[in-house]
Every structure is written in C-alpha cells, then in structure tokens.
Amino acid sequence: MAKAYEDLRSRRTVFVTVGTTCFDSLVRAVDTREVKEELFKKGSTHLLIQIGRGSYIPTKSTGEDRSLVVDYFTFSSSIADYLRSASLVISHAGSGSIFETLRLHKPLIVVVNEDLMDNHQSELAEELAERKHLFCAIPQTLFRTISDMNSGSLTPYQPGDATPVTKFVNSFLGF
C-alpha cells in the first residue's frame, strides 16, 4: 500500500548539505519528526543528508508507513549531481554551496551556524534572503521556515561577472 502510494508520486528529494563543516545542530534539526513530517506534507518523498564532519548520525528510513525515505553520507567530491536532482536544498551558509544551488535555480533554505567563532556567514545569507533569492534560518527556526515557505515568492538569481575587476586591474597596470 505504502509502496503503491510512493510510486504514484514522482521522486522529490530534499538535499541537506553541511559542506566540509561540522554542523550537527542542522542535521539534528532536519532529523526531527516535525521537520520530516512537514517536508512529507509539502510533497517531498526523499531526504538525503550530507553530514560532513558531524558526529550526529541521522536515523535512516526506508519510507514505510507513508513517510520520507531518509539516507545520509559524509562527503562527496562533487555535490553538483545531488543539487541537480533535488527539489529543495537545505544548506549551510558557505558561499560555495549557496551559489552552486542558486545557479541551478533550486529553492534554497540557508541555515546559519551560530556556533562559529567568526560568524560573518549570516551576512551573505541575510542579504540574499532580503533580495528574495533564498530563505534564511537558524536550526531552531528551520521548522517554521519550512512550514511558512512559498518557493513561488523567490526570484531567480542572476550570476555575477568578474570583468569589472580585470578591467580595473588592466588599466591600473597600464595594459
């Protein structure tokens, strides 16, 4: 019964990534029942978590009883494929995964790690959230962000351009 139900819906994966960091509080927040139920309610079928250097191991699930299929891994040389196949990305605030996700035009929730010593990372996430390119949260507010979010309210991100820098450098050097 559960299997038949799953087959009826196309696979919709939520991909969670912490990059090379250790961000247990995010993995823990994603692994809570309320978050997983909310994601399922919103139409997701799979939850894939890249846990990085974290020590908290999320509970795997095969998705019986009409719930999310949950799986995890530590590292991958390239997360591009995971991002591409995801329908929602929940990421740490590193600029690498933020822009990689935005370029693929995937709905993105950036979760800021407030335990970092030099917590400048919220700057970028907040600025891009203000410009409506992504949603910004902390682990404690992740559930509310997921239940309130409407990915239709996001605007696509236009990639930047480095030529102004090279123009300036060239003219400074007399080329």
Place this chain on the structure above:
Amino acid sequence: MENINNSRLSITPSNSAFLLIIGLITLILIRVFYVINRSSQPRSATSKQKPLSTLIVLGSGGHTAEMINLLNVLQKNRFKPRYYIAAATDNMSLQKAQVLENSLLNEGGVDEVRSAQFMQIYRSREVGQSYITSVGTTLIALAHALWLMIKIRPHVILCNGPGTCIPLCVIAFIFKVFGIRWSYIFYVESIARVRRLSLSALLLYKLRMADQLFVQWPQLKSKYPRAHFVGRLM
C-alpha cells in the same frame, strides 16, 4: 671639567649606535610612506605590454570559486608565468586551478607549457582555530611564505582571502620597502562579506598594503571609501 669629558666619552658609543638606529628607522619609515604612496598610483606606461609574473593565492572553498571566476576572464597572456598557492590542508583548490590551466593548454598550444606552477603553503589559521594558538601557527606560515616568496618574487599578486594570503602580502610589501621586488597587490573581498570587511581585507586596507582593494557589495564601498566596488563575481 675632566668629569664632564669622561661622562661624554662613555656615552658616545652607545649614543651613536642609538642615533644610527633612529636614523635607520627614520629612513625605513620614509621609504614605507613612499611605498604606500606609490602603491596607490597606477603603473607608469614605460614597461607596457611585457607580461607580468603573477602569484594567485587560492583561499579554499568559496574563495577559490570566486578566484577561478576572475581568472576565467583574465587576459592570461599579460599575466604569466602564473604561480598558484593554496593552503596545505586544501587539496581541492590547486586541482581546480590545474583544470583551468589545462584547458588553456588545449586552446593555446604547446608554448603555454610551464606558464603555471602550483604550490602549497602552511596556513596561519584554520576556520574555527582560537586566536591564541594562531600566533604560533602564524609564525610557521610566515617562514614558509618567505621561502616561497623568495623563490617566486611575483610582479602581481591576486588574492581574495582568507588569511592564507596575509603572510604573502606582508612579505611582498617588505620586498617593496627594501627594493627587492616591486609588486602590485590586488585584493578582492569575498562575496560573503556584505557589511563588514574580513580581518584580512581590513588589515590590508588599514595598513594600505594592498594597491587596490575590491568589494562586491555597495554597503562596503560606502563604509570603506578607498575600496572599489566591482559588483558580484559569483
């Protein structure tokens, strides 16, 4: 009378050494101010069109991604040979630079061989490392950086943080002061910095060690007027 003479004699040697040191410090300071002043001026047109040896400091993760975006549009025939330096703990960045250089080789033929070299450097501070233990690791990084800089002696330095580039920039500045090598130091602040400069950028800005400092958000330009707003690289 004799007494006075005696005391004078006994003071004179240390006095002259003292004066010598003061004089030397004054000279160095004058030179430092000259270097700072000249650094903010564009290069004179005399040696135009000759390619400049370029040191590219790859910062890891997002920093490297931004630098690669910059290198993609850089006129590589003007900036060669290119020396890439990345932190010893970061094995992804040099790979990415190698991919970029290999794609140039395929385009430009065989004469581009040896126009790029790749090196690793000890890092002054890892993300999350405490400021206290940073002191010791910074000294090691500084010594290693000096060794690499003596070997490379670049004309141009392109960097965009984090701390990896600071020892290299400091040494480049010292080379300028002592006339060992005149270099042009360009620092592009990371796109992750929206409201406040990073510690590295702030150091280079306040000490005026970077010839030009670029920022990617208008908020920073209004806060640091000597910086140049260039828009987003990502």
